[in-house]
Amino acid sequence: xxxxxxxxxxxxxxxxxxxxxxxxxxxxxxxxxxxxxxxxxxxxxxxxxxxxxxxxxxxxxxxxxxxxxxxxxxxxxxxxxxxxxxxxxxxxxxxxxxxxxxxxxxxxxxxxxxxxxxxxxxxxxxxxxxxxxxxxxxxxxxxxxxxxxxxxxxxxxxxxxxxxxxxxxxxxxxxxxxxxxxxxxxxxxxxxxxxxxxxxxxxxxxxxxxxxxxxxxxxxxxxxxxxxxxxxxxxxxxxxxxxxxxxxxxxxxxxxxxxxxxxxxxxxxxxxxxxxxxxxxxxxxxxxxxxxxxxxxxxxxxxxxxxxxxxxxxxxxxxxxxxxxxxxxxxxxxxxxxxxxxxxxxxxxxxxxxxxxxxxxxxxxxxxxxxxxxxxxxxxxxxxxxxxxxxxxxxxxxxxxxxxxxxxxxxxxxxxxxxxxxxxxxxxxxxxxxxxxxxxxxxxxxxxxxxxxxxxxxxxxxxxxxxxxxxxxxxxxxxxxxxxxxxxxxxxxxxxxxxxxxxxxxxxxxxxxxxxxxxxxxxxxxxxxxxxxxxxxxxxxxxxxxxxxxxxxxxxxxxxxxxxxxxxxxxxxxxxxxxxxxxxxxxxxxxxxxxxxxxxxxxxxxxxxxxxxxxxxxxxxxxxxxxxxxxxxxxxx
Numbered sequence: 001x002x003x004x005x006x007x008x009x010x011x012x013x014x015x016x017x018x019x020x021x022x023x024x025x026x027x028x029x030x031x032x033x034x035x036x037x038x039x040x041x042x043x044x045x046x047x048x049x050x051x052x053x054x055x056x057x058x059x060x061x062x063x064x065x066x067x068x069x070x071x072x073x074x075x076x077x078x079x080x081x082x083x084x085x086x087x088x089x090x091x092x093x094x095x096x097x098x099x100x101x102x103x104x105x106x107x108x109x110x111x112x113x114x115x116x117x118x119x120x121x122x123x124x125x126x127x128x129x130x131x132x133x134x135x136x137x138x139x140x141x142x143x144x145x146x147x148x149x150x151x152x153x154x155x156x157x158x159x160x161x162x163x164x165x166x167x168x169x170x171x172x173x174x175x176x177x178x179x180x181x182x183x184x185x186x187x188x189x190x191x192x193x194x195x196x197x198x199x200x201x202x203x204x205x206x207x208x209x210x211x212x213x214x215x216x217x218x219x220x221x222x223x224x225x226x227x228x229x230x231x232x233x234x235x236x237x238x239x240x241x242x243x244x245x246x247x248x249x250x251x252x253x254x255x256x257x258x259x260x261x262x263x264x265x266x267x268x269x270x271x272x273x274x275x276x277x278x279x280x281x282x283x284x285x286x287x288x289x290x291x292x293x294x295x296x297x298x299x300x301x302x303x304x305x306x307x308x309x310x311x312x313x314x315x316x317x318x319x320x321x322x323x324x325x326x327x328x329x330x331x332x333x334x335x336x337x338x339x340x341x342x343x344x345x346x347x348x349x350x351x352x353x354x355x356x357x358x359x360x361x362x363x364x365x366x367x368x369x370x371x372x373x374x375x376x377x378x379x380x381x382x383x384x385x386x387x388x389x390x391x392x393x394x395x396x397x398x399x400x401x402x403x404x405x406x407x408x409x410x411x412x413x414x415x416x417x418x419x420x421x422x423x424x425x426x427x428x429x430x431x432x433x434x435x436x437x438x439x440x441x442x443x444x445x446x447x448x449x450x451x452x453x454x455x456x457x458x459x460x461x462x463x464x465x466x467x468x469x470x471x472x473x474x475x476x477x478x479x480x481x482x483x484x485x486x487x488x489x490x491x492x493x494x495x496x497x498x499x500x501x502x503x504x505x506x507x508x509x510x511x512x513x514x515x516x517x518x519x520x521x522x523x524x525x526x527x528x529x530x531x532x533x534x535x536x537x538x539x540x541x542x543x544x545x546x547x548x549x550x551x552x553x554x555x556x557x558x559x560x561x562x563x564x565x566x567x568x569x570x571x572x573x574x575x576x577x578x579x580x581x582x583x584x585x586x587x588x589x590x591x592x593x594x595x596x597x598x599x600x601x602x603x604x605x606x607x608x609x610x611x612x613x614x615x616x617x618x619x620x621x622x623x624x625x626x627x628x629x630x631x632x633x634x635x636x637x
Contacts, residue, residue: 001254001256001416001607001609001618001620003256003408003416003605003607003620003621003622004410005109005111005410005411005622006410006411006412007109007111007411008022008111008411012097012110012111012114012627012628013093013094013114013118015111015114015115016111016114016115016118019411020454023412023454023455023457023458024457024458024461024462025457025461026457026460026461028055028056031055031056031057031457032056032057032058034057034058034220034221034460035057035058035059035060035218035219035220036052036057036058036059036060036219036220036221036222036223036456037059037060037061037062037203037204037217037219037221037222037223038052038059038060038061038062038223038225039061039062039191039204039222039223039224039225039226039246040062040063040071040224040225040226040227040246040424040426041061041062041063041065041068041071041171041174041185041225042071042072042073042167042225042227042424042444043071043073043163043166043167043170043424043441043444043445043448044073044225044423044424044425044443044444044445044447044448045061045063045068045071045223045225045226045423045424045448046061046068046071046167046170046171046173046174046448047170047173047444047445047447047448047449048223048225048423048447048448048449048452048453049061049174049177049183049448050170050173050174050176050177050183050448051173051448051449051452051453052452052453052456053177053180053182053183054173054177054182055453056182057182058182058184059177059182059183059184060183060184060186060217060219061174061183061184061185061186062186062189062190062191062204062206063185063186063187063188063189064188064189064190064209064241064554065187065188065241066187066188067187068171068174068185068187069167069168069171071167072227072238072239072242073163073166073167073441073444074163074164074167075163075164075237075239075282076162076163076164076166076440076441077160077161077162077163077282077283077284077286077377078147078155078157078160078162078284078285078286078437078438079145079147079155079156079157079162079286079437079438079441080123080124080127080155080156080157080162080166080438080441080442080445081096081120081147081154081155081156081436081438081439081442082096082120082121082123082124082154082156082442083095083096083117083120083121083154084121084124084142084144084154084156085152085154086141086142086144087144087152087153089152089153090152091152091153091154093114093117093118093120093121094117095152096117096120096154097110097113097114097116097117097628097629098628098629099149099150099436100113100116100117100430100431100436100439101113101432101626101628101629102149102629102634103149103329103431103432103434103435103436103581104404104430104431104432104433104434104435104436104581105331105432105433105434105580105581105595105597105634106432106580106597106599106603106624106626106629106631106632106634107259107262107432107433107580107581107603107605107624108429108430108431108432108433108624109429109430109605109622109624110624110625110626110627110628110629111411112411112429112430113430114628115446115451116430116439116442116443116446119442119446119449119450119451120442120446122449122450123442123445123446123449123450124142124156126445126449127166127169127445128142130169130172130173131169132158132165132166132168132169133158133165134156134157134158134165135156135157135158135159135373142156143156143157144156144157145157145286145289145373146289146327147285147286147288147289147327147436147437147438148285148288148324148327148328148329148330148333148436148437149324149327149328149329149330149436149437149636150327150436151323151324154438155286155437155438157286159372159373159374159375159376160284160286160374160375160376160377161376162441163441166441166445170445170448186206188208188209188210189206189207189208189209189215190206190207190209190245190554191204191205191206191226191245191246191249192204192205192206192207192214192245192249192478192482192557193205193249193253193478193479193481193482194222194246194249194250194253194255194417194420194478195216195218195472195474195475195478196253196254196417196474197468197472197474199254199417199418200417200418200419200463200465201221201222201250201253201417201418201419201420202218202219202220202222202419202465202468202472202474203216203217203218203219203222203468203470203475204216204217204219204222205217205475205478205479205482207482207486209549209554210548210549211547211548211549212545212546212547212548212549212550214479214482214483216470216475216479217470218468218469218470218472218475220419220460220465221419221420221421221456221459221460222419222420222421223421223422223423223452223456224246224247224250224407224420224421224422224423224426225422225423225424225426225444225447225448226243226245226246226247226426227242227424227425227426228242228244228402228403228406228425228426229243229244229247229248229260229403229405229406229562229565229569230242230263230400230401230402230403231243231244231562232244232505232506232509232562232565232566232569233263233400233506233509233510233514234502234503234505234506234507235272235277235278235279235280235399235400235506235510236279236280236399236400236401237266237269237279237280237281237282237399237400237401238279238400238401239279240278240279241554243558243561243562244558244561244562244565245557245558245561246426247406247407247422247426248561248564248565249561250407250415250417250420250422251407251608251610252610253417254416254417254610255407255408255415255416255417255420255422256407256408256415256416256607256608256609256620257405257406257407257408257568257607257608257610258405258406258407258408258428258605258606258607258608258622259404259405259406259428259433259572259605259606260405260565260568260569260572260608261405261513261517261569261570261572261573261576261583261606262403262404262405262428262431262432262433262434262581262582262583263400263402263403263404263405263513263514263569263582263583264330264331264400264401264402264403264404264434264435264582265330265331265334265398265399265400265401265514265515265582266282266285266330266334266398266399266400266401266402267285267288267330267333267334267337267396267398268282268283268284268285268287268288268333268356268396269281269282269283269396269397269398269399269401270282270283270381270384270385270395270396270397271348271350271352271353271395271396271397272350272352272397272399273349273350278499280399280400281380281384282399282401283356283377283380283381283394283396284374284377285330285437285438286373286374286377286437287356287358287374287377287394288326288327288333288356289327290358290361290365290370290373290374291326291356291357291358291361291394292315292318292326292356292357292358292360292361293315293316293317293326293333293337293354293355293356293357293396294313294314294315294316294354294355294357295313295314295316295340295341295345295346295347295354295355296308296312296313296314296345296347297312297313297314297345298312298345299343299344299345300344300345301345304392305347305355305357305392305393306391306392306393314340314345316336316340317332317333317336320336320637321636321637322637323636323637324636324637328636329434329436329437329636330401330434330435330436330437330582331433331434331581331582331584331595332594332636333398334398334515334582335515335516335584337354337396337397337398338398338515338516339593340354341353341354341397346397347395348395352397353395353396353397354395354396354397355393355394355395355396356389356393356394356395356396357393357394358370358389358390358393358394359393362390367390370390371390378390381394398515400510400514402425402435402440403425404428404431404432404433404434404435404581404582405428405569405572406422406425406426406427406428406429407422407426407427407428408427408428408605408607408622409421409422409427409428409429411455412455412456412458412459413427413429413447413451413452413455414455414459415427416607416609418459418463419459419463421452421456423444423447423448423451423452424443424444424447424448425440425443425444427447428605430443431443432580432581433580433581433582433583434580434581434582483546485557485560486546486553486557487546488537489540489542489553489556489557489560490542490544490545490546490553492537492538492539492540492541492542493541494538494539494540494541495539495541496535496539496540496541497540497541498540498541498542498552498555498556498559499555501532501535501536501540501559501563502555502559502562504532505529505532505559505562505563505566508525508528508529508532508566509525509566509569509570512524512525512570513525513569513570513573515584516584516585516586517573517583517584517585517586518585518586518587519574519577519585519587522570522573522574523574525566525570526567526570526571526574529563529566529567529570530567532563533563533564533567536559536560536563537560540556542556564613568608568617571608571617572606572608573585575606575619576602576606577598577601577602578596578597578598578601578602579595579596579597580595580597580602581595590633594633594634595634597633599631603623603624603631604621604622604623604624605621605622605624606619606620606621607619607620607621607622608620
């Protein structure tokens with residue numbers, strides 16, 4: 001395997017423009033001859049499918065949901081970044097680029113990040129044209145708010161439901177193309193495998209989740225837009241169906257997996273409240289604009305929040321990071337919350353929570369103003385906790401949210417498997433070791449609307465793709481392997497549920513490869529994961545059959561992949577003996593407890609090659625070069 005990032009020559013600000021001119025094109029008549037499969041219908045998938053269909057390609061789009069509009073992008077709350085500089089506070093494409101590289105702790109590819117910043121303004125124009133109801137100021141101009149990791153207001157938002165509104169825009173564009181016949185939509189279909197013929201991705205095997213039927217689908221290229229792997233931890237802010245299976249199976253077919261240890265812990269989540277909880281609920285990072293985070297100064301102080309006077313409160317983020325205060329990046333906010341709770345100053349029944357207090361903002365702006373900005377978030381919090389955040393501070397604690405690792409892709413967003421692309425959260429390319437808030441929606445739409453439509457044509461125009469049939473033996477082999485795996489799961493007939501195994505794995509990862517990692521814990525996890533996996537295949541209980549609707553079988557199939565993926569994730573964390581962004585190795589920190597990078601040894605992307613389940617994966621390194629934003633120790637003080 002050879003990693004060739006295909007980064008264009010020339011000045012950073014001109015790379016993308018020059019690249020678009022130099023890639024080969026497919027003329028409009030020939031586009032109609034090419035079929036592209038898009039897996040996933042979230043922001044990245046829906047926008048890519050719609051845009052490529054508008055260009056003339058035949059697109060088949062797959063989602064395991066009953067409608068594209070139920071993709072998990074709908075859950076994004078806080079906003080989408082762009083460098084419009086409407087507040088006139090000094091923003092620019094370069095500053096957005098700089099903040100994103102710095103926020104990712106210098107572990108992202110500069111050229112990809114600059115392209116993302118360039119596309120950001122186009123996204124806003126496009127979405128406004130679609131009718132997305134972004135918040136507006138009194139005069140009618142689009143409003144902006146602040147997010148962590150930046151000192152400018154560049155986040156466009158639609159109250160606390162930005163992802164939902166943006167997804168409806170992409171869904172509208174997709175629906176138009178479904179109506180014209182340019183896109184054939186497959187709902188309640190889960191991709192079971194990628195089919196490789198003569199070293200190229202030429203199709204997929206899909207399972208109908210209602211009937212259980214396995215079907216074969218051929219194409220000239222396959223685009224994965226299947227999100228991240230946060231649910232490997234069991235408890236996360238992701239929807240319960242979110243999984244890593246498509247990306248993991250692509251990895252097993254030859255696509256390198258990059259930086260799997262990079263997991264983002266979001267600081268603003270409703271704390272775990274019970275042993276039987278199945279997922280966690282996120283409170284948007286936008287709340288940190290007006291909410292102040294604090295804990296009691298005194299260890300073990302159990303008084304109600306409103307009974308603790310000001311001089312006995314520790315606004316620890318404002319104290320430690322005066323330049324950014326409550327708007328430090330997510331990795332810093334999360335680690336500091338864990339630290340004060342570990343000191344015994346956490347609040348709530350479990351002691352694993354901190355306060356997010358809006359009293360000062362309500363006093364300054366008025367309740368009506370706060371309600372207009374965050375009303376639906378406050379209502380959500382009230383329904384879950386039965387507490388009123390207008391009168392009592394919210395309680396929050398960090399939780400697994402987003403994954404910066406993913407399939408390795410080059411500048412064209414192609415994986416190491418020719419013909420297979422990865423866009424959105426399922427690739428590794430833009431966020432380094434830590435994603436800045438409001439950048440996920442930006443990347444998903446940039447990849448789907450503006451990048452993949454400009455790069456996929458280079459592959460289609462440069463390669464003579466022989467017509468393939470689903471009768472090809474590669475399709476039969478992939479389908480038979482998928483069926484065998486499902487049959488094996490049903491045949492175990494053990495005594496433990498899938499959830500029971502998933503919880504055991506997730507708890508192990510949270511404790512040993514969560515907000516903080518160390519060599520001892522990672523080595524223990526590497527010893528334990530194979531034992532859990534072996535026990536899973538010996539004692540899991542999957543009721544029902546493979547020939548109809550069987551959600552237990554769906555889940556078992558995904559958890560079986562998590563059992564394999566978890567080992568690679570921990571191996572990557574052990575290999576990277578430095579701290580950077582969301583990957584915090586306790587052995588590598590400054591005297592003040594901040595992440596300490598080791599640029600001489602680890603200024604690279606770690607891309608892993610599959611060599612068989614019984615063999616060690618091979619590590620390949622893409623060395624990172626920083627021409628524009630020079631390597632320095634991150635500081636938000």
